[in-house]
Amino acid sequence: MFSNRPTKKQLRKDHEEKIASFLAHGGTIQSVPPGASSLIDGNYNNRHIRLERPHKTRTAIPEVVAAIEARRTANKKVAKPTKQVSRHKSLRKVVLDDFGEPVRVIWTNH
Incomplete structure (x- = not known):
């Protein structure tokens, strides 16, 4: 039902054979300098980049953090210490x- 996927080695060999066939039939490979494909009229294509806008004013962090911490500590319940039973007083008893x-x-507690 499913065929095995080709390995990287098989894909690489297939690509090399296609390139060799292309070159054997008169094809040529043109070398393009880096960045040339994104140049428009000698400038980089920056249309996808948003226009820079001035930053909005932001709230100072220390005051906000202090307010949050104050609310959190005010709402925090004080944990009562739990009474721990000493395990040394308990005895294991097997019922037969x-x-x-x-x-x-x-x-038992004896």
Whole structure:
């Protein structure tokens, strides 16, 4: 259903064969200096570049950052310290059935 894609080596060989065939049938390759294709009347084609406009006035950053930080710290809830239970007081106890097989494990505070 799908054919295998040609490898880079195969593509390179195919291109070289096409170029050799083109040159063998009288074709010539013209060398173009860098940037020549984008020159219009001796100038670079800058039509795609937007016209420069003056920058809009911008808000000073330190005051904005300070205002944001002040709002964030004012709305922040104070975290209460959690009470930690010492693991040294807890003991693991295995509950056995009538035949002495383990059924489950429970933790006790003794």
